[in-house]
Amino acid sequence: MPVQRCRLDPDLQGKVALAVDCSGHEGAVLKGCRIVRRMGEVVLVGVPWRKYTDLTAHDVLNPVFFNHVTLRSGWEWELPMHGRSFQWEELLGGYNNALHSIFSGFSRALEWLTEGKIxxxxxxxxxxxxxxxxxxxxxxxxxxxxxxxxxxxxxxxxxx
Known part of the structure; x- marks a missing residue:
């Protein structure tokens, strides 16, 4: 899976809040770390089954450190699909009882796709x-x- 197939628009450099890598390709992860804005996030969903390039950890960590990128694993089953009701104990423990859930986000995204908004x-x-x-x-x-x-x-x- 050659990473050069991934064409990044230079006008987007530093304007992307979130990059999601579904390939497991370390070159794509590096490109994601380079295109996100300062304090942006790169989520690793693709499984790195094998090494595709000769990139080192330093190659990836350099833009992560200097661009303050949040790099995290994307194990989707760790996140609740539906919102939960308010629990004071959870609030004290740091639980963010947001108005929307992953499920409502999927639903909204599908509505936007259906309506041609994307x-x-x-x-x-x-x-x-x-x-x-x-x-x-x-x-x-x-x-x-x-x-x-x-x-x-x-x-x-x-x-x-």
């Missing part, structure tokens, strides 16, 4: 799921430039 031009490849072998071959051969692939099931008819 510009997706050049980011999404929509394709039919009728030929998964071809789709996976195109992914492996890096014939798809868009970072997201959506399987559009609306054109398929169900068999009796």
């Amino acid at each position: 510009p997706l031009d050049g980011l999404v490849r929509s394709t039919s799921p009728d030929n998964p072998e071809r789709l996976y071959a195109d992914i492996m051969a890096r014939h798809i430039d868009e970072p997201f692939i959506v399987l559009d099931w609306s054109g398929l008819t169900s068999s009796p």
Whole structure:
């Protein structure tokens, strides 16, 4: 998975609050640490199954330290999906009883996508799921430039 496939817009440098790496590629993590704004956050969701580059810990830690980046693991099951009711003891213990939850955030994001409030031009490849072998071959051969692939099931008819 060559990191050079990840094209970063130089106009975004220092303006990004959150970068989420889903690749597990140390080069992508380094790019995330370099593009986030001061005090930005980089969340590591992708599992680093193997070493892809010759980067050292110093290469990543340098922008983390000098840009005050928060670098954390993204184990999504550690976070509650739904908000909890107010508990005074939890408040004293530091629990942030926020108005929204992860679930309500997902719901809001899906609403914004449905309403067209999030510009997706050049980011999404929509394709039919009728030929998964071809789709996976195109992914492996890096014939798809868009970072997201959506399987559009609306054109398929169900068999009796």
